[in-house]
Amino acid sequence: MDLAFSPEETAFRDEVRAFIAENYPAHLRGKQDEGEELGREDMLAWHRILAKKGWAAPAWPKEYGGTGWTATQRYIFSEESAKAETIPPLPFGINMVGPVIYTFGTPEQKAKHLPGILSGDVWWCQGYSEPGAGSDLASLRTRAERVTEDGKDYYIVNGQKTWTTLAQHADWGFFLVRTDPGAKMQEGISFLLIDMKSPGITVKPIITLGGEHEVNEVWLDNVKVPVENRVYEENKGWTCAKFLLAHERTGIAGVARSKRGIEKLKAIAKAEQDGTGQSLLANPFFRRKVAELETDLTALEFTELRTLAGEASGKGPGPESSLLKVKGTEIQQRITELVLEAAGNYAAPYFRALPEASNEYAIGPDFAHRAAPTYFNMRKTSIYGGSNEIQRNIIAKMVLGL
Amino acid sequence: MDFNFTETQGMLRDTLRRYLSDTYDFDKRASMLRMDGGRDPGVWKALATELGILGAALPEAHGGFGGGPIDSMVLMEEFGRAIAVEPYVPTVVIGGNALALTGGAHADALIPGIISGEVVIGAGFYEPQGRYNLADLKTTAKADGSGWTLNGHKSVVVAAPYATHLLVSARTGGSQRESAGVSLFLVEANAKGVVRRDYPCVDGYMASEVYFENANVGPHALLGAEGQALGLIETLVDHAAMAQCAEATGAMKKLHELTLDYSKQRKQFGKAIGDFQVIQHRLVDMFMEAEQATSMTLMGTLRLDDPDRAKWVSQAKAKINKGARALGQWAVQTHGGIGITTELAAGHYFKRLSIIETQYGDFDYHMGRLEERLLAA
Incomplete structure (x- = not known):
């Protein structure tokens, strides 16, 4: 057992660190520091730079454009990225549909889609949840009926998806649809790749509590999808979905980003006064909460490292990753709670609604501008990606055998 | 011992609840917030003139009903149920009390103005x-x-x-x-x-x-x-804190009701999510927080004239701050994704409860005040 990095790993860490320092776009750094909203190109900029370097998809097999890194190298890369607060490539392509396509897809599907996912040129979104199918994803109702026109086979898709993150920017989407309504729940579902420019697709914004437009409803009205856009066998889409959910959970612990979050929290608490002439960090109540949070994060970090070590020795991501999701999201949420507490009276002002021009008089400390909206927004983490209740069900069933 | 409201207090509650349920429903509230200036000034005017309730807690000598903090508590709980954005705390609870306690020409001139809705105080x-x-x-x-x-x-x-x-x-x-x-x-x-x-x-x-x-x-x-004036200001802020406890209590009760309704309607895995024991226990925990908030609001409000006022108010506000956070987070979690959108009322209650926590002393502030008293005793 050894915690230290080897000399090669240390050299690799330095290489990653230097690459980020030299290549991360200054204008993104500026926007992130100011808490400005990021546009489509902002969210893709770093992805494109990583793609040129060949680092966009560290976990992919080398033959499809992956890096061939070890689990430890991947860990180092994600640590360094989080420390530098880079905008990671969007998960929908690299982490979600990409692995499904290279695992289950046809040679034509791989050739058509993997390069665009890797380069960041094609923006993907995830059509899973429906208004009636959230935690109970398998109850989804979006219907795909097979038809033949001019000798070609198509699916005609009708239904509604929801919580579709950043669908307003998407070029393509991967959708779970019901191809056999007579079959039992998980059977009868297929996995379709749909061009978001297809006639019959309508994307409607959903505004969340902090005022953000992150998620959407996606309506499908007689959308015509060529049968060759189906990944894997008809009615076997649940196999892809389960595979993807397991992938979605790895990395969901967000250890490195939470570490960075706690660093920022400490800097905030150091700069803020507690009202008795000392810093908020010197305040015994507040610093106890920070210390407890750091302790919990260490516990999470070593649990994740054990999982990684297991993966390195050939075990795939298992139901244990549900533990990482539950504890990881709780920590992410607690960081935002403490930032909200640090804002004090300045938690209330709502900046998104303010006219830009009238900034002659500052309203509270800069960090406070995002404190409440971020706190509200991060409640999503215990709901998405399989709610934390569902994660506990998975542990109960798959780990404890209950 | 008597925890019943007087007839007047019962009337106040019913009058305000009826008015708010007609004028302050979810859609109407949303359109008020979109108005120029971010509110509908007609509501405050109506509370003063049509309902005539702004003087309920203010002295008879200046045209009020001569009630007190309990009357404000009754009204604030209703404002909380509707998450109304009306300036009752700064204007009536703080401003009205400050004027009544200091008396003189200002009180004579301005308390009637507060009651008629013309004077608004920040x-x-x-x-x-x-x-x-x-x-x-x-x-x-x-x-x-x-x-x-x-x-x-x-x-x-x-x-x-x-x-x-x-x-x-x-x-x-x-x-x-x-x-x-x-x-x-x-x-x-x-x-x-x-x-x-x-x-x-x-x-x-x-x-x-x-x-x-x-x-x-x-x-x-x-x-x-x-x-x-520090002692006077502390008194005013303790009154405000209790009024906000009442508001939080109203918001917590309503948010619990909304979540309970939702859990009966929302079906997953072939049954209402309220049929799952994990959800049932959470709804029970929310219920227990709302009940304790009611108790602490009553306790703190009844003891605003107690020599140990600071202790009772800080206990109430600390307990309710913590309960409001837990209940708000549980409500969102039980609603799932829809709970974090602006489309349903639940999220708006969660937002207000989160901000109440940060006003007139957060949990740590009030616990600090309590601990100081423990050491001094």
Whole structure:
């Protein structure tokens, strides 16, 4: 057992660190520091730079454009990225549909889609949840009926998806649809790749509590999808979905980003006064909460490292990753709670609604501008990606055998 | 022992509940927040004239009903149920009490104005550096030939954008965090040298940063004794904290009801999510928080004149801050994704409850006040 990095790993860490320092776009750094909203190109900029370097998809097999890194190298890369607060490539392509396509897809599907996912040129979104199918994803109702026109086979898709993150920017989407309504729940579902420019697709914004437009409803009205856009066998889409959910959970612990979050929290608490002439960090109540949070994060970090070590020795991501999701999201949420507490009276002002021009008089400390909206927004983490209740069900069933 | 409301208090509750359920439903509230100025001033006017309830807690000598904190508690619980963004706390609870307690010409002139809805007061007791410490003041008031000259900056003054008057603390002596040397001033909102930056808040209220830039106010702007107002300000803030506890209680009860309804309607895995034991226990925990909030609101409000007032108020506010956070988070979690959108009422209750936690002392502030008392005993 050894915690230290080897000399090669240390050299690799330095290489990653230097690459980020030299290549991360200054204008993104500026926007992130100011808490400005990021546009489509902002969210893709770093992805494109990583793609040129060949680092966009560290976990992919080398033959499809992956890096061939070890689990430890991947860990180092994600640590360094989080420390530098880079905008990671969007998960929908690299982490979600990409692995499904290279695992289950046809040679034509791989050739058509993997390069665009890797380069960041094609923006993907995830059509899973429906208004009636959230935690109970398998109850989804979006219907795909097979038809033949001019000798070609198509699916005609009708239904509604929801919580579709950043669908307003998407070029393509991967959708779970019901191809056999007579079959039992998980059977009868297929996995379709749909061009978001297809006639019959309508994307409607959903505004969340902090005022953000992150998620959407996606309506499908007689959308015509060529049968060759189906990944894997008809009615076997649940196999892809389960595979993807397991992938979605790895990395969901967000250890490195939470570490960075706690660093920022400490800097905030150091700069803020507690009202008795000392810093908020010197305040015994507040610093106890920070210390407890750091302790919990260490516990999470070593649990994740054990999982990684297991993966390195050939075990795939298992139901244990549900533990990482539950504890990881709780920590992410607690960081935002403490930032909200640090804002004090300045938690209330709502900046998104303010006219830009009238900034002659500052309203509270800069960090406070995002404190409440971020706190509200991060409640999503215990709901998405399989709610934390569902994660506990998975542990109960798959780990404890209950 | 009697925990029943008087007939008048029962009427107040019913009148306000009926009015708010007609005029302040989810869609109407949303469209009010979109109006110029971020609110519908007609509501406050209607509360004063049509309902005639703004004087319920104010002295009979000035045209009120002669009620007290319990009457405000009854009203605030209803405001909480509707997450109404009306300036009852700064105007009636703080402003009305300040005037009633200090008396004199200001009380004679302004309390009737509060009751008729024409006088709206914003209370500026907090400053950027001071967090929740009411004595941590950099704002100064210097006596000049014709009155006082104020300089300084007050944080997040709720209702200031449309207030007619501002009630603010300032140092006339002493050092930054000293108890002595704090004075209370009532300033006309449009006085020269009073500068505001107005903004909406995440919970729908309107507020301002208020700056005094050599603001000259008349000699009568001073309320109470010069340099000795900290005790009075603490009293006013404790009253405000209890009014907010009542508001939180109303919001918590309503949010619990909304979540309970949702869990009966929302079906997953072939049954209502309320059929799952994990959800049932969470709804029970929410219920228990709402019940304890009701108890603590009543306790703290009944003990506002107790010699140990600070202890009881801090217990109430600390308990309710914590309960409001838990209940709000559980409500969102039980709603799932729809709970974090602006489309359903639940999220808006969660937002208001989150901000109540940060006003008039957060959990740590009140626990600190309680612990100091433990050590001093």
